[in-house]
Amino acid sequence: MTSMRNIFIIAVILALLVAIPPFLGLGWQNALVNVLIASLFALAFNLLIGQAGLLSFGHAAYFGVGAFATLHLMLAIEDGLVFPTPLLPLAGALAGLVVGLIAGYFSTMRSGVYFALVTLAIAELFHSLAPHLEGIFGGEAGVSSMRMPWTGFTFGSILEVYYLTLAWVVVCGLGLWAYTRTPFGRLTLALRDNEQRVRFLGYNAHSAKVIVFAVSAMVSGVAGALQAISYETTNYSLFASGVSAQVVLQTFVGGSTVFFGPVIGATIFTLFSFLVSDLTRSWVFYQGLIFVLIMLYAPTGIGGVVYHHLRHRHQIDWSKMAAPYGVAIFGGLLIAAGTVFLTETVGILFGQEYAMARQTADMGFPAFELFGVAWQPAGILTWLLPAIALAGGCFILTRARRQIDHLWAQAGKNGDETANSATDATIAGGAK
């Protein structure tokens, strides 16, 4: 029953993804392409941390390798090689797989923090070597190419690129999901939970980890290939630590313990950058803040929280729960409003434009405009308003949280099992 409903939900989402984009503007179509690519990259990354328990800090390497390999294939097609354009990501997959096998062989010799450091070092090697290897990575300028038409498709419009991306992301995403259901996928989970036991059962833990790493790198390569196809150019900045960092942020905000959790994080952050980066300079700050708050208060990520609620939906009395949840959301919004107000105020007061405005105002403190209202820098209201929002929000949120915890504890007593998010999270990875 459950699986039937899951298939239905996935089908509906897919139908929406296919049907809606033609009615959207170019900007949104482009943003959706980026969402899809980021989602696939995060899913591939999460195969390592979510399934095998290996935290990689250098996944940009495989993403980048996939992108460069694809661009070189595109250049070869321009020179007359016959190759169907829709299959271009195969080049990314192959490059990711090969580099992933080599890098994976070495990095999985270590575990824990040391594994993270090896992956970091490998990515930094790529980043620092790439600008000097002009033949492969095109030096500082990078490599550029054009999408070539294939049979009836010209791949000239973003919409065609979108559908190509969608097809690849769906195939790879479902493939990764199917992978988790195979016996080897189960073994991957066992590697995360108890590696020693895996060894005692007679499996070669190291080669298993190398394979997981290579699969993850291969799909990352596909994601990189899709990015190369959509932008038609790339350079060594794709290997930068920021690219590796983004996928870590997205995966954990979305939730690494739930299979499709990273998609949530990738979607939120990509759309966030699309919508908010025009409005404020500080959007990276908000992004970091969201990440840290999620790490502190919801370590299983948004996906983990959602899954926790779905699992226990029959045990909870939603009529009692609705009020405190509403209050909590209100408190959260108050805090968010206060934070945004303060951040933007600081951004303006310490900005260059304001320094110039002060000079024209004879070093006084002229009023500044925020949200369409003029504020006095020394005015009481300017600082009292966010302070009230922050303090009030914190107060309301803490009270609501206590109430919610209480209700959950009761639900746990009434139900068959305790409502423990930590154990839930572990189950979520496997039992889904």
Add this chain to the structure above:
Amino acid sequence: MEFAIISTLNGVTYGLLLFMVSAGLTLIFGMMGVLNFAHASFYMLGAYIAYAVSSLFGFWTGIIVAPIVVGIIGMLVERFLLPRVHAHGHAHELLLTFGLALIIEELIKLFFGDFPVNYQMPDALRFSAFHIFGTGYPFYRMLIGAVAIIMFTVLWLLLTRTRTGIVVRAAERLPNMAEALGHNIPVVFMFVFGTGAALAGLAGAVAGAFYPTNPNMGLELGVIVFVVVVVGGLGSLKGSLVASLLIGLFSSFAVGLDWSLAGALDIVGLGDWARSIGGLMTLELSSVSATIPFALMLVILLVRPAGLLGERN
């Protein structure tokens, strides 16, 4: 000869600067096993706080205030943030500090802008220590080196020769036993973390006046301090001193050398063959100087993860 001497001097001072920044990280990593991704951000924070304070109250006040403020921030992080994620394992601790690094960098951009600030040493310190090959060698470089050496000596004496050092080392090896003997281990950890952060802050305050102070300085040093800590050995102060000097000398010498693999193969007569391959073969050492530390870290991690002078593997 001139190249060798100048490179050695620059390499040693850069190495000592690296040691200053990574000493705190060594302490924290060795003591608590927390890979603090925000460490280089503490360094940057030190430089910016020193800049802000010194523009109001003078240079030396800045140098003194910055490490104290950064140390307090470090203690707050250890006391209020890290325990919340501790139950979820080292990965989450690492991720938290990683998020903090992002926030600190963005906060600095928010307050000080996205460009370098004019943090300068006072004119009283702006003179040459000695003249070599016709050019003066700045005294301030010597000062940075001296601060690093004092830092090393004090830390080393503190850890090996005092009662505090014994408690700290006991807290690292056998926390439960130390706790049973009546030492407040959470407080010890808090102070160790605070000290580590303060050291990074001091390094930032001192070095920021000589090197550019900009919002990318944390990012630039971020990975290289890991290289130092890993190569030197988990928690080994002496190790990180050796590793810092090694990397400092490496990078200052590599900049001026045009050696390449093809050149090396010339000796056995394969130079032209190597040059026909190109790519890695013809890369000159000077252009890969940024790569060498990472390659070194990779080799150490794979061959001897305990590092050069680390005790445990």
